[in-house]
Amino acid sequence: MNKATKMKFITGLVITGIVLIMTIWGIIKTPYDPCEMNASAKYAGMSIKHLFGCDQFGRDIFSRVLVGVRETMFISACVVLIGVFFGTIFGTVTGYYGGWLDEILMRLNDAVLAFPSILLALVVIGLFGGGKYQLIAALGIAFVPSFARIVRGEVLKIRNLDYINAVKLYGASDARIIVVHILPNLKTVLLSSIVIGFNNAVLAEAGMSYLGMGVAPPDPALGRMLSEAQAFIFTTPRIALFPGLVIVLMILGFSLLGDTVGK
Amino acid sequence: MKYVIKKVTTMIITLFFVSVLVFFSFSLIPGNPAISKLGTEATPERIAALEHEMGLDRPLLERFGNWILGVVRGDFGTSYSYSQSVTGLLAEKIGTTLLLSVMAIIICVIIAIPLGIFMARKSDSKLDIILSGANQLIMAVPSFFSGILITLIFGIVFRLFTPGLFVSYHTNFFKCIGYLFFPAFSIALPKISMVSKLLKDNVLKESEKEYVRTAYSRGNATKTVFYKHVLGNALIPVITFLGMTFADIIAGSIIVEQVFSIPGLGRILLTSISGRDYPVIEAIILLLAFFVVLSNLIVDLLYHKFDPRIHV
Numbered sequence: 001m002n003k004a005t006k007m008k009f010i011t012g013l014v015i016t017g018i019v020l021i022m023t024i025w026g027i028i029k030t031p032y033d034p035c036e037m038n039a040s041a042k043y044a045g046m047s048i049k050h051l052f053g054c055d056q057f058g059r060d061i062f063s064r065v066l067v068g069v070r071e072t073m074f075i076s077a078c079v080v081l082i083g084v085f086f087g088t089i090f091g092t093v094t095g096y097y098g099g100w101l102d103e104i105l106m107r108l109n110d111a112v113l114a115f116p117s118i119l120l121a122l123v124v125i126g127l128f129g130g131g132k133y134q135l136i137a138a139l140g141i142a143f144v145p146s147f148a149r150i151v152r153g154e155v156l157k158i159r160n161l162d163y164i165n166a167v168k169l170y171g172a173s174d175a176r177i178i179v180v181h182i183l184p185n186l187k188t189v190l191l192s193s194i195v196i197g198f199n200n201a202v203l204a205e206a207g208m209s210y211l212g213m214g215v216a217p218p219d220p221a222l223g224r225m226l227s228e229a230q231a232f233i234f235t236t237p238r239i240a241l242f243p244g245l246v247i248v249l250m251i252l253g254f255s256l257l258g259d260t261v262g263k
Numbered sequence: 264m265k266y267v268i269k270k271v272t273t274m275i276i277t278l279f280f281v282s283v284l285v286f287f288s289f290s291l292i293p294g295n296p297a298i299s300k301l302g303t304e305a306t307p308e309r310i311a312a313l314e315h316e317m318g319l320d321r322p323l324l325e326r327f328g329n330w331i332l333g334v335v336r337g338d339f340g341t342s343y344s345y346s347q348s349v350t351g352l353l354a355e356k357i358g359t360t361l362l363l364s365v366m367a368i369i370i371c372v373i374i375a376i377p378l379g380i381f382m383a384r385k386s387d388s389k390l391d392i393i394l395s396g397a398n399q400l401i402m403a404v405p406s407f408f409s410g411i412l413i414t415l416i417f418g419i420v421f422r423l424f425t426p427g428l429f430v431s432y433h434t435n436f437f438k439c440i441g442y443l444f445f446p447a448f449s450i451a452l453p454k455i456s457m458v459s460k461l462l463k464d465n466v467l468k469e470s471e472k473e474y475v476r477t478a479y480s481r482g483n484a485t486k487t488v489f490y491k492h493v494l495g496n497a498l499i500p501v502i503t504f505l506g507m508t509f510a511d512i513i514a515g516s517i518i519v520e521q522v523f524s525i526p527g528l529g530r531i532l533l534t535s536i537s538g539r540d541y542p543v544i545e546a547i548i549l550l551l552a553f554f555v556v557l558s559n560l561i562v563d564l565l566y567h568k569f570d571p572r573i574h575v
Contacts, residue, residue, distance in 0.1 A: 008399075111277055116514035119551060123285075126536040126544050127292055203405055207518050210407050211533060223407075227521070230411060237415050244408040252403035 005260050012256025019069065019250050026070030030063035035218045043236055052242045055225075056232060061239065064220040065246050071215050072222055072250065075136055076201035082140030083197055084190065087147025092178055094148070095155030106152070109145045117142035117204050122213065130213045139204050143197060154189045158182050192261045199254035206247045222247050270563055274556050281552045282334065286327050289541045317341075339546035344538045349546045353531070355431065357550065359443075360527035362432060363516045364554075366440070366447035367454070368509060375455045376501075379462025380494070386467060398456040406515050410449040410522035417445055427524045446523040450515045454508055461504055465497035499569055506562025510555040 031051075038058035046053045052061035090109075094102040112120065117139060124138035158164065159182070167181055208214045209223030217224065222243045229240035314320045321329075333340060339349035378394070385391045404412075418426040424442055432439040469475065470493055478488045517529030528547055535543040 111280060115552070115555065116511050118517070119510075119514045119548075122517075122532065122536065123544075123548055127288055130537075206405055207407065210518060211521060213536075226408065226411065230414075230522070233411065233415055234419060240411055244411065247405060247408060248400075248403050251405070252400065255403055256399065 008256050009260040012253050012260060015249055015253030016257060019073070019253055022066055022069045022246075023073045026066035026068075030060075030066045032060035032063040034059065034064045034067045034220050036060075046238070053238055055229065055239050061225075061242055064225060065222070065243055068220045068222040068225060068243060069246060069250070071132075071219070072202055072205050072209075072247075075132065075139070075205045075214070076198055078136045079139040079143055079201040079205070080194055080197045082136070083143030083147045084194060086140075086144045088151050088183075088186070088190070090144065090148040091151025092155050092182065095152035096159055096174070096178060096182070102152075105148075109148055112142070112145045113149065115142075117200065118207050121204065121208055122211075125208075125213050130216070132215045135205070135208055135214045139201060139208070142204070143201065147193060147197065150189060150193050151186060154186055155182060158185055192258060195254055195261050196258040199251055199258055202247070202250050202254065266567060267564065270560055274560050277556055278549075278553060282331060282549055283327075285545050285548050286330060287323075289545055290323055290326070334546075334549065339549075340542040342535075342540055342543050344535075344540045345543075349542050352543065353528070353546060353550070355433070356526060356528050356531055358432060359525060360513070360516055360520070360529065361554070362439070363443050363447055363450070363520070363525065363527060364509070364512050366443055367450040367512050367516070368505065370444075370447055371451040371454045371458060371508075371512075372505070374451070375458035376462060376498075378455065379459035379501075380466070382459060382463040383466035383470075384489075386463070395460070398460055401456045402453050404453065406449050406453065407518050407522050409452050410446060410519050413445050413449050414522070429523070429525050431526075442523075443525070446516075446519045446525060449522070450512055450519050454512065457508075458501060458504065462497060462501050465500055466493055469493045469497045495569075499566070502565055502569065503562060506558055506565075509558040513551060513554055 036059065038054070040058065042054065042056060042058045044050050044054040044058065050060050050062065052065060055061055055064070090105060094105050120142040121135070121138035124141060125134055128134050128137070164177060164181060167177055172181075205214060206223040206226075209221035210227050212224060212227065214223060215221040225243040226240055226247075229243070232239055311320070319326075330340065337350055339353075341347070342349050342352055345352055382391050382394055401409075414426045417423045424445055429442055430438040475488060475493060478492050479485075483491075516527065517532060519525075520527045520529035521533070528550070531543065532547045534540075535547070
């Protein structure tokens with residue numbers, strides 16, 4: 001690891017640390033109820049009482065951002081989990097066995113991969129309606145192919161290594177070879193692709209909630225806070241700035257880590 | 264020529280698969296469009312009449328056949344909520360979205376390629392470090408947030424355009440381009456960072472190869488080696504990346520259209536999703552699929568032209 005990479009890694013770690021602290025803060029307790037309206041605090045500026053000020057309904061923006069971060073992290077984690085789980089299954093089975101199943105699944109994979117995840121998620125939401133869990137399902141499906149392709153490539157490489165042939169000669173079953181000898185070797189590849197996947201999931205979630213297809217109102221979501229605040233951009237741009245900056249922070253942290261993890 | 268035919272056939276097959284998937288998934292979801300159009304109070308006779316009119320009473324395969332025959336002729340059926348032909352509804356919006364996407368990709372290429380070359384030639388200087396840092400940051404800014412920032416800076420502070428006052432390209436082409444420049448720029452921004460970074464890395468990687476050393480040893484000037492030998496090879500992966508990004512840019516334009524209130528495909532896709540207007544959704548997905556597949560095809564062909572060894 002050279003000096004520049006090290007710097008990037010540490011910066012990424014610090015930023016992700018801040019995001020994690022915000023997530024935990026959002027889980028435990030926020031300073032104010034994120035949905036509570038306070039007519040006397042409408043458009044209140046930044047102060048000790050309201051760190052980021054208040055929005056058009058007098059809701060505390062800092063509390064709303066904390067809950068928004070929590071929701072985004074929860075949704076992204078679920079999405080990546082779905083992607084990794086099914087991606088690993090499809091990837092190992094097709095990579096290990098090959099043949100016509102591999103052909104069909106990989107054609108399908110390519111077709112799905114050609115579509116940006118947001119577009120795919122919009123289609124799924126068009127089918128099943130919007131909402132938090134629908135969004136998780138929609139983005140989860142959109143994330144499976146990229147993981148499947150990465151795992152498949154790695155399995156193809158490992159499958160032909162000498163030690164696998166050696167275990168085969170000992171009479172190990174396919175299941176044992178996959179579980180004991182192949183899966184543990186996917187760790188490094190999976191780790192960096194999980195971090196990159198997280199980065200993409202945060203971006204997709206924020207985009208979808210910006211379009212109004214995510215967490216239902218009045219619960220806060222970072223993307224929707226942005227789109228609602230756009231009406232006040234002429235007068236109080238601060239309302240839009242904070243949720244936007246937090247989204248940038250999250251993506252920046254994960255992308256720095258994703259660039260450097262495993263190097 | 265054989266290569267082109269093969270590629271075009273694959274493209275048509277892929278599109279056919281997409282249309283099958285799209286049609287059947289939207290036909291199998293529960294809920295009767297005729298009832299949702301008339302309301303739950305409607306009499307069974309009226310529902311039956313409307314179902315007949317909408318063609319819902321015929322078998323699924325026959326409906327699919329009719330639909331796909333229509334699609335080939337450019338007829339995507341009738342919108343549920345606008346009672347208007349989908350083709351007529353979408354015609355102008357396709358132009359707007361395509362114009363926006365193409366502008367974004369042109370802006371990206373115009374800025375990113377010189378920037379990448381510059382960064383590679385000044386590699387490891389202070390300026391390069393600053394630019395690389397800025398690149399890393401810009402990549403993390405989603406286009407809808409940069410769009411809001413651009414609205415704030417150029418629309419409200421500098422008053423270079425009026426946010427929300429979109430002019431159709433039928434009314435005034437140059438005003439339309441002037442308005443679309445800012446959204447196109449916000450779509451292009453993260454792509455500029457990615458492309459310039461990719462180009463820089465490729466140039467540095469190519470420069471270490473043996474053919475470059477040979478070119479130098481034959482007495483070529485640095486500039487000649489760079490522009491004649493290194494750059495051409497370093498651009499090949501960039502072209503692939505640009506092709507893949509085109510799909511991303513189209514998806515990005517769906518979001519950015521919302522930020523700048525541009526009446527394009529994204530706008531109508533979102534209203535159709537919330538209004539469950541399936542014929543419109545199907546048509547838009549198929550159109551977007553067509554653009555994506557077409558851009559992939561163009562990239563494959565360009566690739567083949569640049570480097571005839573490649574048979575993707």
